[in-house]
Amino acid sequence: MNGVITILITKLIIVICCIPLAVFATQQPPIKLGMSAALSGPSAELGVQLKQGADAYFKQVNANGGVNGRKIELLALDDQYEPHLTVNNTRYLINNAKVDVLFSYVGTPTSSAIQPIIDSHQIPFITPFTGADLLRHKDHIFNLRASYNDEAKVQIDYLVKQKGLTKIAFLIQADEFGLSLQNALTKAMLPYSLKPKAIARFKRNSQDIERALEKLKQSGVQAICLVGTYKPLAHFINLADQQNFKPYFTSVSFVSSNELFARIKQPSKVLVTEVMPKVDGCKQNWCKRFLQSMKQANITKPTRVHLEGYANAFVFYNAAKACKPLSNECLLQKLQVIKMQLDKSKKNYVELSERVKDNTVFLNHFTFTK
Numbered sequence: 001m002n003g004v005i006t007i008l009i010t011k012l013i014i015v016i017c018c019i020p021l022a023v024f025a026t027q028q029p030p031i032k033l034g035m036s037a038a039l040s041g042p043s044a045e046l047g048v049q050l051k052q053g054a055d056a057y058f059k060q061v062n063a064n065g066g067v068n069g070r071k072i073e074l075l076a077l078d079d080q081y082e083p084h085l086t087v088n089n090t091r092y093l094i095n096n097a098k099v100d101v102l103f104s105y106v107g108t109p110t111s112s113a114i115q116p117i118i119d120s121h122q123i124p125f126i127t128p129f130t131g132a133d134l135l136r137h138k139d140h141i142f143n144l145r146a147s148y149n150d151e152a153k154v155q156i157d158y159l160v161k162q163k164g165l166t167k168i169a170f171l172i173q174a175d176e177f178g179l180s181l182q183n184a185l186t187k188a189m190l191p192y193s194l195k196p197k198a199i200a201r202f203k204r205n206s207q208d209i210e211r212a213l214e215k216l217k218q219s220g221v222q223a224i225c226l227v228g229t230y231k232p233l234a235h236f237i238n239l240a241d242q243q244n245f246k247p248y249f250t251s252v253s254f255v256s257s258n259e260l261f262a263r264i265k266q267p268s269k270v271l272v273t274e275v276m277p278k279v280d281g282c283k284q285n286w287c288k289r290f291l292q293s294m295k296q297a298n299i300t301k302p303t304r305v306h307l308e309g310y311a312n313a314f315v316f317y318n319a320a321k322a323c324k325p326l327s328n329e330c331l332l333q334k335l336q337v338i339k340m341q342l343d344k345s346k347k348n349y350v351e352l353s354e355r356v357k358d359n360t361v362f363l364n365h366f367t368f369t370k
């Protein structure tokens with residue numbers, strides 16, 4: 001009898017040893033990440049591409065057993081880049097879906113609207129797709145990308161020092177995003193004893209820019225700092241050209257240079273400051289895996305937004321892996337360590353012609369192609 005039991009136990013051990021590690025990973029609770037982003041509407045490409053980049057990385061992680069045996073689940077909800085929808089989504093993600101972390105939210109007005117909620121719950125809010133200063137001073141918020149203050153300084157320095165332009169105006173999206181950049185750009189002009197010659201505004205998620213264009217034309221400016229999303233800003237640039245108004249244009253990385261440039265219909269002087277390098281200019285191993293992942297996902301033209309989503313997932317995985325067990329305090333601490341390593345390595349793969357600010361803000365000039 002004892003011999004039979006011994007044989008059965010031996011066989012059971014053999015069977016257990018042959019079970020792939022991924023099977024055990026499914027027995028542990030997943031790490032739940034919640035995301036609210038524009039997945040439809042006029043700014044949809046921002047949220048869609050950011051999510052696609054993150055999904056590509058998390059797919060690799062889960063296929064290899066997850067994070068210390070735990071799979072990653074990314075639950076993304078559509079807010080159409082409207083703050084009231086972001087508030088509803090966030091309440092659902094925290095109270096109903098019981099997510100562990102809020103991940104890669106898109107936008108300043110949307111992120112601003114949920115600050116009371118995340119402050120109350122003290123839930124980690126990490127890698128938002130915004131450089132707003134209001135998200136830079138809280139312990140439970142982690143930013144991977146450079147700030148709008150950094151991007152604004154690079155733009156004003158470029159316009160004044162390299163182009164010799166001092167008559168500068170702003171076209172501003174009328175919300176927290178616009179206000180954040182207005183403050184950052186105005187601050188960046190102070191060392192030159194300059195002030196904006198004119199400020200015009202337009203409504204979020206609209207292309208109602210005709211009155212703004214007329215105001216800026218009358219101001220006699222040489223350059224316009226654009227603050228908004230790709231559709232209205234491309235419409236503004238194209239309409240200005242039709243009216244023979246050809247100033248120098250700048251915009252921040254949030255616009256998605258890929259989407260903006262694709263919509264400009266004529267040669268124009270446009271500079272976008274970027275927080276991610278060219279997708280084919282990074283030679284680090286994780287960047288090479290990014291391009292391979294995009295091919296596997298049938299994404300033939302990956303963008304810097306895809307790369308940012310992938311980078312966000314990369315830093316989360318490496319920080320979470322270092323935490324045994326995973327806790328909010330450990331995660332937020334390790335994220336800062338991974339960020340410093342990533343920023344330091346950028347000097348090794350960013351082209352010199354693009355590099356400007358501490359290897360974290362880069363120049364991207366529009367080149368017209370028919």
